Amino acid sequence: MKIKFFLFIICVLITTSIHTSENQIKLLEVYKNLRCLVCQGQSIADSNSDFAATIKLVVQDQLNEGKTEAEIYNFLISKYGEWIVYQPSLNKNNFLLWFLPYLIFAVGGLVLFFIIQKSRHNKDN
Amino acid sequence: MKISISKIIIFIFIIFSLFIFWQGLKKNNSYDTKSLIGSRISNFELIEINNDDQYISEKDLKKNKFTLINFFASWCSPCRAEHKYLLNLSGKNKKIKIIGINFKDKKKNANNFLKELGNPYNFVGRDLKGRNSILFGIYGIPESILVDNNLIIIKKIVGPIDETQYDEILQLIK
Amino acid sequence: MLSSIGNILVILVLTLSFLIIYNASLDIKFSSQSIKKNIYKLSLFQTTFTVLSFFTLIIGFVISDFSLINVYENSHTAKPFFYKVAGTWGNHEGSLLLWVNILVIFSYLFLVFNHIHDKKFRLYTLIVQNILILGFLFFLLLNSNPFNSIYPIPLEGLGLNPILQDPALAIHPPLLYVGFVGCSIFFSAAMASLLSGYGGKIFAQSIKTWVKISWCFQTLGIIVGSIWAYYELGWGGFWFWDPVENASLLPWFAITALMHSLIVLEKRNTLYSWVIILCLLTFILSVTGTFLVRSGILNSVHTFASDPSRGIYILLFLSLMIFSSLIIFFTKYKKETYNFNLKSRETFILVNNWFMAFFLLTVLIGMLYPIFLDVLTNVKISVGPPFFNIVIIPLVVPFLFFMAIGPKFGWVKSRNKFFYKFFFLILGAVIINILIFYFFGKYSFLSNLIFIAAIFLILQSCIDVKKIINNKNKFELPRVISHLGFGLLVFFIGVNYQFSLEEDFNLKVGEIKKINNYEVNFQDIKIKDNKNYKAVIGIFKLTNFKNNLVQYLEPEIRIYSNPETLTYEAAIKTKITSDLYLTMSNVSRSDYYNIKFQNKPFMICIWISALMISLGGFVQLTLKKNED
Numbered sequence: 001m002k003i004k005f006f007l008f009i010i011c012v013l014i015t016t017s018i019h020t021s022e023n024q025i026k027l028l029e030v031y032k033n034l035r036c037l038v039c040q041g042q043s044i045a046d047s048n049s050d051f052a053a054t055i056k057l058v059v060q061d062q063l064n065e066g067k068t069e070a071e072i073y074n075f076l077i078s079k080y081g082e083w084i085v086y087q088p089s090l091n092k093n094n095f096l097l098w099f100l101p102y103l104i105f106a107v108g109g110l111v112l113f114f115i116i117q118k119s120r121h122n123k124d125n
Numbered sequence: 126m127k128i129s130i131s132k133i134i135i136f137i138f139i140i141f142s143l144f145i146f147w148q149g150l151k152k153n154n155s156y157d158t159k160s161l162i163g164s165r166i167s168n169f170e171l172i173e174i175n176n177d178d179q180y181i182s183e184k185d186l187k188k189n190k191f192t193l194i195n196f197f198a199s200w201c202s203p204c205r206a207e208h209k210y211l212l213n214l215s216g217k218n219k220k221i222k223i224i225g226i227n228f229k230d231k232k233k234n235a236n237n238f239l240k241e242l243g244n245p246y247n248f249v250g251r252d253l254k255g256r257n258s259i260l261f262g263i264y265g266i267p268e269s270i271l272v273d274n275n276l277i278i279i280k281k282i283v284g285p286i287d288e289t290q291y292d293e294i295l296q297l298i299k
Numbered sequence: 300m301l302s303s304i305g306n307i308l309v310i311l312v313l314t315l316s317f318l319i320i321y322n323a324s325l326d327i328k329f330s331s332q333s334i335k336k337n338i339y340k341l342s343l344f345q346t347t348f349t350v351l352s353f354f355t356l357i358i359g360f361v362i363s364d365f366s367l368i369n370v371y372e373n374s375h376t377a378k379p380f381f382y383k384v385a386g387t388w389g390n391h392e393g394s395l396l397l398w399v400n401i402l403v404i405f406s407y408l409f410l411v412f413n414h415i416h417d418k419k420f421r422l423y424t425l426i427v428q429n430i431l432i433l434g435f436l437f438f439l440l441l442n443s444n445p446f447n448s449i450y451p452i453p454l455e456g457l458g459l460n461p462i463l464q465d466p467a468l469a470i471h472p473p474l475l476y477v478g479f480v481g482c483s484i485f486f487s488a489a490m491a492s493l494l495s496g497y498g499g500k501i502f503a504q505s506i507k508t509w510v511k512i513s514w515c516f517q518t519l520g521i522i523v524g525s526i527w528a529y530y531e532l533g534w535g536g537f538w539f540w541d542p543v544e545n546a547s548l549l550p551w552f553a554i555t556a557l558m559h560s561l562i563v564l565e566k567r568n569t570l571y572s573w574v575i576i577l578c579l580l581t582f583i584l585s586v587t588g589t590f591l592v593r594s595g596i597l598n599s600v601h602t603f604a605s606d607p608s609r610g611i612y613i614l615l616f617l618s619l620m621i622f623s624s625l626i627i628f629f630t631k632y633k634k635e636t637y638n639f640n641l642k643s644r645e646t647f648i649l650v651n652n653w654f655m656a657f658f659l660l661t662v663l664i665g666m667l668y669p670i671f672l673d674v675l676t677n678v679k680i681s682v683g684p685p686f687f688n689i690v691i692i693p694l695v696v697p698f699l700f701f702m703a704i705g706p707k708f709g710w711v712k713s714r715n716k717f718f719y720k721f722f723f724l725i726l727g728a729v730i731i732n733i734l735i736f737y738f739f740g741k742y743s744f745l746s747n748l749i750f751i752a753a754i755f756l757i758l759q760s761c762i763d764v765k766k767i768i769n770n771k772n773k774f775e776l777p778r779v780i781s782h783l784g785f786g787l788l789v790f791f792i793g794v795n796y797q798f799s800l801e802e803d804f805n806l807k808v809g810e811i812k813k814i815n816n817y818e819v820n821f822q823d824i825k826i827k828d829n830k831n832y833k834a835v836i837g838i839f840k841l842t843n844f845k846n847n848l849v850q851y852l853e854p855e856i857r858i859y860s861n862p863e864t865l866t867y868e869a870a871i872k873t874k875i876t877s878d879l880y881l882t883m884s885n886v887s888r889s890d891y892y893n894i895k896f897q898n899k900p901f902m903i904c905i906w907i908s909a910l911m912i913s914l915g916g917f918v919q920l921t922l923k924k925n926e927d
Binding site for chain 1: 534541637640641650657665679867884887893
């Protein structure tokens with residue numbers, strides 16, 4: 001019982017003590033999430049190619065116009081295809097990509113749970 | 126070894142993965158934007174290189190049966206190589222209009238370039254900082270896009286136009 | 300000359316492999332207790348010849364013998380001596396020869412150092428290991444022979460990619476290869492254990508040391524690679540979730556899981572099948588990683604040489620490995636009954652394995668998904684840092700908690716007295732987090748949790764260190780060092796991520812840019828001619844108004860002639876508390892330079908805590924066998 005009580009107190013403490021900051025869109029964060037098409041596996045932030053320079057310019061423009069991060073990514077995807085963003089959007093094609101890791105985690109947890117349950121059962125008999 | 130369903134599933138899964146790897150080896154892993162053929166270009170406004178008051182936009186291109194949009198620059202040497210095909214296209218064919226967009230270039234150099242090699246373009250737009258290139262999904266110079274009267278992309282040519290590309294364009298606009 | 304010597308040596312090694320397999324399979328049928336002398340001899344000869352062949356190649360590089368295609372393609376007379384030697388393993392063919400060397404050396408060492416174990420088990424291990432050796436030797440001879448010659452002999456070599464001419468990268472591949480290829484020996488041992496029925500606790504004891512050695516080298520290799528990326532690639536990052544980096548993480552997750560489960564097998568004689576699976580998996584993943592990197596199927600910054608024809612061969616070999624190990628495993632598999640109590644150390648080791656499996660599979664899915672999607676639907680996508688960060692980082696929080704709590708439990712079953720201690724430590728962690736939050740700046744909810752969990756692990760480990768010093772119980776020390784290292788690593792990476800100052804802008808000579816309390820003054824440009832490159836050096840005066848400190852940073856753009864390449868050298872000023880990092884690159888057709896200015900807190904602490912993780916492993920290797 002005491003354990004549960006303490007766990008409860010810890011949870012309360014953690015949740016009350018945590019403060020979050022409002023999310024600011026950082027220019028560099030956006031650059032880092034974009035892939036440079038003309039370089040081998042570099043992001044726009046890392047590349048100094050002509051193409052990267054142009055993309056940086058356009059991202060700056062659009063942020064100044066007040067567009068959101070998602071709007072910028074969607075704009076670039078419409079022009080260059082999904083390859084340009086490092087974070088694949090959640091759609092029919094990429095559903096498994098986002099879903100599988102969590103499924104695996106859940107299955108792993110269940111297997112572990114059953115092993116411990118079964119051991120308890122074995123001992124009782 | 127006893128055969129059970131789970132074992133069969135594991136084997137099938139592994140064979141499948143290895144098969145995908147084998148297929149993957151045959152694929153070209155470098156990316157091009159060819160997958161965008163079939164999409165529509167929109168929301169652009171091109172200002173004439175020498176005349177600030179003159180510009181074209183979506184509705185102007187809708188009047189043309191086919192439009193070839195070609196990005197070029199005087200500093201780009203492959204652009205010189207493809208230039209004769211552009212001249213051929215503009216001279217022979219009435220169905221196609223060619224729009225040149227001068228990419229990250231100086232006005233003077235661009236005009237000299239056209240004076241020296243001839244001007245195949247019905248309209249020369251300017252793109253000093255490269256902003257327009259993003260609107261058209263361009264990532265390298267030279268690059269050309271062929272669109273129909275609905276502004277749907279029907280061909281993308283990354284790199285200079287050569288003999289075969291030229292023939293393909295003629296086929297497409299027949 | 301060297302070409303024929305090398306080829307003869309390689310063919311000798313190949314022949315010896317056949318002889319060893321033949322003799323070993325004869326010897327298995329004899330009922331004598333010890334292995335025949337001649338098998339030892341054959342194995343020793345094999346090792347000698349392999350090492351000699353590698354030295355032959357090194358000599359080829361040192362004397363710049365361009366009659367070898369490999370030397371011609373990857374070396375140059377003007378290259379410094381050190382990089383000539385390092386160039387031997389800096390290319391595909393040479394590194395494959397190194398790969399074979401490690402296979403052979405480990406095969407011999409395992410044979411010699413395991414004489415207390417069962418004869419049949421050792422012989423099967425030797426046979427399986429030699430089959431692996433044969434596989435890679437055929438690959439080397441048929442597809443990637445470093446001793447192929449060229450005629451007429453070129454006068455000058457093509458040179459080594461300058462980005463690879465770096466001390467960290469010279470030692471990075473050998474470390475990684477010892478780590479990854481070292482796994483082959485417990486792959487073979489696991490197969491042998493299945494074949495000979497030599498399993499359980501005693502099997503764990505036979506492979507324990509080998510697993511630790513591989514783990515230490517893998518960990519160190521990955522860290523050195525990351526340090527290289529930070530100093531050489533010039534982007535200021537140290538982990539990019541790039542396919543090549545991910546490929547090196549896959550076997551690492553597997554071997555880390557293995558290292559933990561192996562303790563359970565040794566202490567409690569349970570989990571045998573799972574340990575076997577992990578043994579097989581670790582080496583299979585090493586080869587898979589090699590396949591993905593070398594075949595060019597993935598698009599990466601680190602891929603300097605790739606060729607699909609190699610891919611087909613490695614893929615074939617990989618398939619054979621997977622199928623034969625699966626078939627043998629399924630044939631010999633016996634059902635085990637498990638007996639795990641919730642409050643026991645072994646249960647928490649299983650929790651570790653659970654998380655490791657999750658991390659491993661997430662990285663694997665992230666890497667392979669684009670390939671699958673491309674083949675099946677022709678859609679090309681990129682899976683990069685955001686994906687891995689979003690999926691993995693939240694689960695690092697519970698992982699850290701378990702890492703702190705788990706080792707406090709005893710084997711089999713323990714009482715729950717220490718929950719109160721955990722409570723006070725977590726309370727302490729929360730308070731420290733609040734202090735950081737209020738004094739240094741705001742961050743997200745998830746970051747709060749990460750900080751709390753990491754600080755909790757650090758505090759717990761510090762208490763453990765104190766206990767170890769008081770009790771002089773040094774056997775817990777390696778674990779504590781590694782866990783403390785991991786806690787610190789997560790903490791410093793968190794701080795680094797939260798409080799980095801990063802700015803990307805264009806400047807001309809003579810211009811000034813103000814960023815927060817810094818002023819970047821681009822004063823001048825110098826040109827310098829060096830032996831094998833020309834350098835454009837920017838002189839930047841950096842003023843920090845907070846403490847009125849003036850520093851000069853001189854980043855370079857290097858123009859190498861052989862082969863013709865541009866590289867960008869960052870100027871880095873390191874302090875314990877932070878690194879100032881400045882790179883410049885030319886903007887084409889203009890007199891502006893693109894400048895990346897970063898102030899990255901605790902970089903040096905990140906390296907130290909990462910090194911601590913591997914140090915734990917090395918400490919464990921030096922401790923005498925901890926029989927208790």
